[in-house]
Amino acid sequence: MEIIRLSGETGLTGSHDSEASQKRCLALIDLQLRYMPPEHPEVVNNRKVLARSFNSSHRYAEAAEQYRALLKAFQRVMGPEAPETLECQTNLKSMLDHLSESEKRLQECRDSYQAQSLALGKEHPQVLRLQTELAERLLEMSKYEEAERELRFLVNVQRKMQKDIDDTANQNLLNLAVCLKEKGQRKEALEIVEEVEWIVADFPRADALVFGAGGRPACRNQRRTDQAPREAEGAC
Numbered sequence: 001m002e003i004i005r006l007s008g009e010t011g012l013t014g015s016h017d018s019e020a021s022q023k024r025c026l027a028l029i030d031l032q033l034r035y036m037p038p039e040h041p042e043v044v045n046n047r048k049v050l051a052r053s054f055n056s057s058h059r060y061a062e063a064a065e066q067y068r069a070l071l072k073a074f075q076r077v078m079g080p081e082a083p084e085t086l087e088c089q090t091n092l093k094s095m096l097d098h099l100s101e102s103e104k105r106l107q108e109c110r111d112s113y114q115a116q117s118l119a120l121g122k123e124h125p126q127v128l129r130l131q132t133e134l135a136e137r138l139l140e141m142s143k144y145e146e147a148e149r150e151l152r153f154l155v156n157v158q159r160k161m162q163k164d165i166d167d168t169a170n171q172n173l174l175n176l177a178v179c180l181k182e183k184g185q186r187k188e189a190l191e192i193v194e195e196v197e198w199i200v201a202d203f204p205r206a207d208a209l210v211f212g213a214g215g216r217p218a219c220r221n222q223r224r225t226d227q228a229p230r231e232a233e234g235a236c
Contacts, residue, residue: 147179
């Protein structure tokens with residue numbers, strides 16, 4: 001029988017935390033709140049760690065939610081003028097400012113892409129660059145459904161053009177893999193990453209999110225330098 005601990009390390013470290021790790025931390029907080037008051041030091045500490053992790057992942061809405069809960073706890077226990085309360089207010093305001101600015105930049109990117117798409121056509125190189133930027137912004141803001149739509153279009157265009165895979169194409173493929181992994185479609189995410197022909201370690205964020213802390217299997221994380229038959233790879 002698995003033992004569930006109400007205290008201990010959350011496993012969150014910063015900008016490379018996966019959504020799965022953040023979900024586990026959220027689940028731990030929910031479990032703690034069944035037995036502990038919101039002001040309990042363990043709950044407060046985990047909320048702080050989770051808020052910082054969301055901030056590092058550019059998930060400002062989720063970070064703001066944690067800072068709101070912390071603010072209530074600090075106000076109740078320490079009072080409205082306590083240093084911890086004032087610091088939490090500052091952090092919450094910062095998250096809301098980030099969120100507002102991110103939404104503004106996203107809308108500007110959408111407007112530019114749509115205007116250029118109407119003027120030049122959806123497969124024009126300049127339009128594709130704008131669509132790539134739009135997809136990246138959506139991914140940064142954890143808008144996975146929208147990001148997946150944009151990235152699938154970009155990847156399909158790349159395949160249709162049958163051009164050599166370049167840095168941008170690799171990034172689009174790996175960003176699509178990130179979207180799929182975060183939505184729980186791990187098998188397709190792995191297949192897409194294996195389609196990329198050069199070193200995945202060049203994309204540490206995607207590598208960590210798609211394959212976890214251990215990264216890809218070593219035998220599949222090397223650039224091909226010879227002409228060995230593909231069948232030989234099956235031994236890995």
